[in-house]
Amino acid sequence: MSKLEIKDLHISIGDKSIVKGFTLTIKQGEVHAIMGPNGTGKSTLAKAIAGHPDYTITGGEVILDGQSVLEMEPDERARAGLFLAFQYPSEIPGVSIANFLRAAVQARMAEGEELDATGYYKRLYSKMDMLKIDRKFTSRSVNEGFSGGEKKRCEILQMAMLEPKIALMDETDSGLDIDALRIVADGVNAQRQSAAAPGILLITHYQRLLDYIVPDFVHVMWDGRIVKSGDKSLALELEAKGYDWVKAEFAATKA
Amino acid sequence: MKPPTELEAAPVENPVVGIDQTKGDFQYKVDYAFDAGTGLNEDTVRYISSVKKEEPWILDFRLKALKTFLDKPMPTHWATKDLESINFDKIRYYLSQGQKPKRTWDEVPDDIKKTFERLGIPEQERKFLAGVEAQFDSEAAYSNIKEIVAKQGVIFVNSTEGLREHPEIFRKFFGKVIPTGDNKFSALNSAVFSGGSFIYVPPGVKVAQPLQAYFRINAENFGQFERTLIIADEGSEVVYMEGCTAPKFSTSTLHSAVVELVALKGAKIQYITVQNWANNVFNLVTKRAIAHEEAEVKWIDCNIGSRLTMKYPGVVLKGRKARGEVISIALANDGQHQDTGAKMIHAADDTTSVVVSKSISVGQGRSTYRGQVHIPKHLKGCKNNTECDALLINTNSRTDTYPAISVRGDKNATQHEASVSKVSEDMIFYMQQRGLTEAQAMSLAVNGFINDLARQFPMEYSVELKRLIDLEMEGSVG
Numbered sequence: 001m002s003k004l005e006i007k008d009l010h011i012s013i014g015d016k017s018i019v020k021g022f023t024l025t026i027k028q029g030e031v032h033a034i035m036g037p038n039g040t041g042k043s044t045l046a047k048a049i050a051g052h053p054d055y056t057i058t059g060g061e062v063i064l065d066g067q068s069v070l071e072m073e074p075d076e077r078a079r080a081g082l083f084l085a086f087q088y089p090s091e092i093p094g095v096s097i098a099n100f101l102r103a104a105v106q107a108r109m110a111e112g113e114e115l116d117a118t119g120y121y122k123r124l125y126s127k128m129d130m131l132k133i134d135r136k137f138t139s140r141s142v143n144e145g146f147s148g149g150e151k152k153r154c155e156i157l158q159m160a161m162l163e164p165k166i167a168l169m170d171e172t173d174s175g176l177d178i179d180a181l182r183i184v185a186d187g188v189n190a191q192r193q194s195a196a197a198p199g200i201l202l203i204t205h206y207q208r209l210l211d212y213i214v215p216d217f218v219h220v221m222w223d224g225r226i227v228k229s230g231d232k233s234l235a236l237e238l239e240a241k242g243y244d245w246v247k248a249e250f251a252a253t254k255a
Numbered sequence: 256m257k258p259p260t261e262l263e264a265a266p267v268e269n270p271v272v273g274i275d276q277t278k279g280d281f282q283y284k285v286d287y288a289f290d291a292g293t294g295l296n297e298d299t300v301r302y303i304s305s306v307k308k309e310e311p312w313i314l315d316f317r318l319k320a321l322k323t324f325l326d327k328p329m330p331t332h333w334a335t336k337d338l339e340s341i342n343f344d345k346i347r348y349y350l351s352q353g354q355k356p357k358r359t360w361d362e363v364p365d366d367i368k369k370t371f372e373r374l375g376i377p378e379q380e381r382k383f384l385a386g387v388e389a390q391f392d393s394e395a396a397y398s399n400i401k402e403i404v405a406k407q408g409v410i411f412v413n414s415t416e417g418l419r420e421h422p423e424i425f426r427k428f429f430g431k432v433i434p435t436g437d438n439k440f441s442a443l444n445s446a447v448f449s450g451g452s453f454i455y456v457p458p459g460v461k462v463a464q465p466l467q468a469y470f471r472i473n474a475e476n477f478g479q480f481e482r483t484l485i486i487a488d489e490g491s492e493v494v495y496m497e498g499c500t501a502p503k504f505s506t507s508t509l510h511s512a513v514v515e516l517v518a519l520k521g522a523k524i525q526y527i528t529v530q531n532w533a534n535n536v537f538n539l540v541t542k543r544a545i546a547h548e549e550a551e552v553k554w555i556d557c558n559i560g561s562r563l564t565m566k567y568p569g570v571v572l573k574g575r576k577a578r579g580e581v582i583s584i585a586l587a588n589d590g591q592h593q594d595t596g597a598k599m600i601h602a603a604d605d606t607t608s609v610v611v612s613k614s615i616s617v618g619q620g621r622s623t624y625r626g627q628v629h630i631p632k633h634l635k636g637c638k639n640n641t642e643c644d645a646l647l648i649n650t651n652s653r654t655d656t657y658p659a660i661s662v663r664g665d666k667n668a669t670q671h672e673a674s675v676s677k678v679s680e681d682m683i684f685y686m687q688q689r690g691l692t693e694a695q696a697m698s699l700a701v702n703g704f705i706n707d708l709a710r711q712f713p714m715e716y717s718v719e720l721k722r723l724i725d726l727e728m729e730g731s732v733g
Contacts, residue, residue: 050688053680074687075696083688090685094703103699104689141703158689 002028002065002081002165004049004199009060011041011048011224017058018044020224026199028165031192033202033210033235036221037243042203043087045221046168050084051077064166079108081165083198085155085172092142097154098124100142101161108162127160131187148175149184156187159198167198173209185212207239220246294344297321300446303349307415307449310422320435320445327439335592337563341537346509348447348480404462409493410455411466414482417453424455428486432515432571433543441541444480444513451481451512456491456522465494465527465713481512487522487550494525496713508562509537516544516552520574523551529716531723532561534591540566543598546606548574555711556583558593559723567625569598572606572637580609584705584720587620587652588727596625596657597641601667605636612643613705616652617731628660628669635666645675646704648697648731676704698728 004026011019019041026032034042048055049062051074062069069077092100101124106115128135131153143151152172159167169188173181189212191197202215210218210232218234219226220243227250228234238246292299300321304314329338404411410421417425435445456462487493497514510532518524524544532538538561544552554568570579581597599608614622624643639662645654654675662669678700686696701724702709709717 050684052684073693074684075690075692078688078690086685086688090679090682092682092686092700092703094706095699100686100689100699103691103695107690107692107695162689 002199004082004166004201005061005063006049007061007063009045009048009062010058011044012056012058013044013054018055018224019048021060022221022225023060024201024219024226026166026201028199029192029197030217031200031202031213031215033204033215033218034221034226035204035207035218035235035238038205040221041224042221043170046084046170046201046203049077049168050074050082075107078162078164083159083162083164083167085152085159085167085169087170087172087174089143089151089155091144091146093144095142096139097142097157098138101158104158104162124161127157130160130190131157132183133157149177149180152176152180152184153187156184160187160191163196164198166201168201168203170203171205172202173204173206181209182212185209188213207235210235222246222250293347295321295346295348295447299348303447303449306349309418312426313418316430316435317446317448320442323436324439324442324446327436327442329439334565335563335594337592338537341509346479349449403464404466407460407462408457409460409462410453412453414451414453414484415449417484421453421455424486425453425484428515428517429484430515432517432545433513433541437541440511440539441513444482444511444541448480448482448513451483451514452485452495453483454485454493454495456485456487456493458488458519459490460488461492462494465496467496479510481514483512483514484517485515485524485526486517487519487524489519490521491519492523494527496527496716497529508535509539511537511539512541514540514542516542518544518546518550518552518577520548521550522547523553525553525555526568527555527713527716529557529559529712529720530561530564531559532564534560534562534588536561538564538566540564542566542568544568544570544579546570546572546574546577546579548603549576550574551578551580553580554582554597556581556595557712557716557720558583558585558595559727560588561591561593563592563594565594567596567598567627569600569627570608571600571602572608573602574606575603576605576607577603578607578609581612582708582711583612584708585612585614585622586701586724586727587614587616587622588731589618589620592621592623594623594625596623596627598627599629599639601628601630601634601637601639604634606634607637608639610639610641610643611708613646613708614643614654615646615648615701615704616654617648617727619649619651619653621653621655623654624656624658624673626658626660628658628662630662630664630667630669632663634664637662637667639667639669641669641671643673644704645673646701647675647677648701694725694729694731697731698725701728 006022006024009019009022022045024032036042044055048057057070064080064082069080069082102115102120105120109115125135133153143154146154172184176184202213215232218230218232220228228246297318300317304317331338401411430445433441435442454466485495516524516526542554546552552570556568558564558566568581572579579599583595585593585595587593593614596612597610599610601608608628610626612624614624616622622645626641628639628641630637630639641658643656647654656673658671660669660671678697682700683693683696686699687693691699702721709720712720
């Protein structure tokens with residue numbers, strides 16, 4: 001079974017320290033929700049683990065199945081099994097979803113190995129059906145002119161096709177109406193139930209998403225680290241009391 | 256297709272399916288071994304003309320052109336100063352096959368060999384392209400095509416042969432679309448031209464398959480100063496393809512071609528170029544067409560490589576309802592400058608022109624779009640649509656756009672759109688996060704950028720174009 005170990009991770013942008021000692025282990029099949037107010041370093045954490053060049057790791061370790069990923073290029077991390085569902089996915093003009101995913105699948109194959117096109121399309125169509133994505137989308141350029149909901153569904157489609165060991169989902173619920181949220185959640189839940197269920201780090205502001213994707217663990221992030229962990233009931237408690245309660249509690253322990 | 260009568264040459268993998276290339280029993284006689292030496296003067300021109308056994312009027316034409324060339328200043332008041340680095344005294348203006356500089360396969364740099372391999376260039380062609388062999392023996396294939404089109408009355412020969420055997424047609428149109436004095440380099444070409452194609456399509460004939468210079472590769476054809484003249488008579492149609500995507504590994508650093516197209520009433524000409532010059536080459540080309548009434552001319556032009564390319568295919572819309580189109584793709588990598596564009600000269604009512612240009616600048620590469628659209632006041636119902644998009648790969652890449660659109664009168668319409676976009680770090684990161692290497696991500700972004708234009712290329716060209724871009728991007732990621 002795969003696992004991602006994040007140990008005492010410190011991340012900065014330029015001189016500014018954002019993540020300050022984050023520790024968490026995610027095992028395959030588990031869903032960890034990370035909650036917390038804006039600016040506590042949630043998105044920074046996800047992007048830095050995926051290897052975004054804007055972020056500097058100033059301390060700590062990130063280990064996937066016993067191997068440190070921090071020395072790897074972003075694409076090597078991806079091929080090792082790390083997936084990031086972006087909060088703001090990029091548009092790639094002129095490149096169709098079918099061709100893009102095909103290139104991504106091909107990149108995971110050994111040199112000289114050829115992709116079976118028929119099998120590939122069969123898989124692609126079944127995943128699209130699951131996510132209620134119109135087949136017309138296969139020939140549309142990646143994310144170009146997509147609505148917020150379409151972009152997020154496209155992210156989940158890619159995740160379903162690439163079958164990562166660990167998926168970091170960055171505010172996948174933002175910009176979704178309730179119907180789109182349900183479709184996205186169904187897509188994620190279907191992957192949780194599959195034989196190749198990934199370990200999921202679910203970053204969100206809101207409890208709402210957790211009604212649909214029920215987490216095994218909930219962590220509250222504040223000032224660059226986890227300050228409180230619990231089960232799904234913690235999310236409900238946060239919803240009721242707001243984050244100030246956690247802030248106050250954290251301030252008290254520090255004092 | 257006829258079975259091969261004699262099997263003298265080894266079968267060569269054919270880039271164009273269905274053409275028999277095993278029929279290797281026909282070869283050019285290489286009975287001249289001349290060299291015009293370096294530098295350019297009247298003697299050089301006389302020498303070239305005598306070697307080609309030309310008629311006196313052609314020699315006169317060449318000598319006048321030489322004078323024009325010498326009198327004209329370099330166009331550096333608008334063009335790049337890099338033109339001043341051309342040393343005209345060090346250039347060989349005419350080399351016959353016997354004097355072709357010899358090199359061995361071992362002397363060809365490894366990266367060039369690797370590129371040939373990656374592009375899947377057949378063995379025999381590789382040697383030709385690398386300058387190891389003077390001649391790629393595709394005469395068999397060529398004579399085959401020639402036979403097929405000859406049945407329709409189509410003339411498809413090299414320009415020397417055209418001048419010799421069809422002077423009545425040649426002379427009527429030669430130098431009429433692009434006069435000698437059009438620019439310094441058209442004058443140079445007019446003085447020392449050799450090689451290139453001459454095509455005449457009789458009225459009403461629609462040539463079924465594209466005519467390719469590829470079939471006629473020989474020392475002259477890949478020469479420095481090609482001269483091509485294509486005449487499509489009334490109601491006829493022809494597609495011509497020039498160049499090939501393999502890097503031309505050339506010892507000569509100045510290439511200056513002149514291409515003239517004449518589309519008579521209702522005729523259609525499509526001229527497709529894919530060029531990939533070695534990065535020491537100055538590629539200064541003049542290409543222009545005249546479109547008569549209801550005629551259509553379309554230039555599809557793709558420029559990769561070279562040190563400096565200056566090329567602005569144009570159409571003079573001379574007859575009512577004539578239509579001109581230029582589709583161009585340019586890729587400028589480190590140390591390269593692609594200065595390309597289009598010229599559309601409207602000279603009759605209800606004429607239409609379309610220009611779509613996409614350029615890509617990589618690393619320190621620079622691309623320039625120069626467009627000229629001219630619609631005079633007395634005309635009505637003329638339309639022009641110009642679109643130029645530039646893509647920058649790195650922050651130190653450069654792109655410039657110089658559109659010159661003069662539309663007078665109120666009965667004409669023009670539209671101009673230009674955009675500059677960058678391959679952002681975020682886009683590359685997004686693709687890398689899906690498992691593509693940085694180079695793969697870049698080439699996917701570039702291929703996406705030109706996708707809508709590349710689709711207009713013939714299949715084998717667009718596939719090769721994609722591979723070429725992959726190769727260029729691979730080298731650009733440090």
